[in-house]
Amino acid sequence: MDLIKKELNESKLVLEKFIEDEESLKKINEASILMVETIRKGRKIISCGNGGSMCDAMHFAEELSGKFREERKPLPAIAISDPSHITCVGNDYGFDHVFSKFMEGVGKKDDTLLAISTSGNSKNVINAAKYCKKNNINVISLTGRDGGELSSYSDIEIRVPHFGYSDRIQEIHIKVIHILILLIEKNI
Numbered sequence: 216m217d218l219i220k221k222e223l224n225e226s227k228l229v230l231e232k233f234i235e236d237e238e239s240l241k242k243i244n245e246a247s248i249l250m251v252e253t254i255r256k257g258r259k260i261i262s263c264g265n266g267g268s269m270c271d272a273m274h275f276a277e278e279l280s281g282k283f284r285e286e287r288k289p290l291p292a293i294a295i296s297d298p299s300h301i302t303c304v305g306n307d308y309g310f311d312h313v314f315s316k317f318m319e320g321v322g323k324k325d326d327t328l329l330a331i332s333t334s335g336n337s338k339n340v341i342n343a344a345k346y347c348k349k350n351n352i353n354v355i356s357l358t359g360r361d362g363g364e365l366s367s368y369s370d371i372e373i374r375v376p377h378f379g380y381s382d383r384i385q386e387i388h389i390k391v392i393h394i395l396i397l398l399i400e401k402n403i
Contacts, residue, residue: 225379226386229375229383229384229386229387230386230387232377233375236376239373239374242371242372242373243373243391243398244398245371246355246371246373246395247394247398247399249327249353249355249370249371250327250395250399251398251402251403253325254399256325258291258323258325258326258327259291259292259293259323259326259327260276260290260291260292260293260327260328260329261276261292261293261294261317261318261322261326261327261328262276262292262329262331263294263295263296263317263328263329263331263339263340263343264330264331264337264340265337265339267381267385268332268333268357268388269294269296271331271357271385271392272295272296272329272331273294273296274389274392275292275294275329275395275396276292276293276294279396279399280292280293283396283397284400285400287403290399290403293321295313295314295318295343300313300316300317301313304317310338310339311339311342312339312342313339314339314343315339315343315345315346317343318343318346318347318350318352322346322347322350322352323352324350324352325351325352325353326352326353327352327354327355328343328344328347328352328353328354329355329356329357330344330354330356330357330369331356331357332357332359332363332365333358333359333360333381333385334358334359334360334381335356335358335359335360335361335363335364335366335374336363336364337365341365341368344365345368347368348368353370354368354369354371355370355373356368356369356371356372357388357391357392358372358373358374359374359375359376359381359384359388360374360376360378361376373391375387375388
């Protein structure tokens with residue numbers, strides 16, 4: 216029981232620290248506005264990440280293209296998660312290019328990439344963001360720790376400045392994702 220309480224309390228402390236940072240809250244709002252503008256322009260939101268962050272990217276896209284809380288028309292969102300694409304590009308070009316090659320093929324001017332990396336240093340996510348910056352595709356990132364290299368390629372970075380285990384960062388990321396979806400639904 217002590218370990219369970221310890222884990223829940225640690226999670227609570229990371230969340231409380233994040234909530235107290237007004238700049239982070241402003242960035243969540245700015246990100247939602249940019250995403251709504253993307254959709255209103257007839258563009259799409261593409262999300263990516265590795266491991267648990269890929270699961271979060273998929274969760275984000277399916278809630279938009281399906282339904283979150285309210286009944287509404289599906290919204291244009293897709294996660295870069297197709298195993299055949301990832302293994303093809305990984306085999307032919309290397310794993311560092313699985314997301315950037317997708318963006319080259321599918322990303323268009325004024326689309327928005329939601330790039331998720333708890334360290335901010337995932338090479339494949341950074342390469343996708345670099346491609347976007349060169350091609351007028353917006354980049355919103357969810358990072359942790361010090362933001363890593365990804366922060367320098369982000370139009371809006373929402374950072375969880377936690378230097379412990381990545382799962383604590385991911386716990387905040389999923390809360391941010393749910394809030395983004397809610398704000399998009401309310402404002403579209």
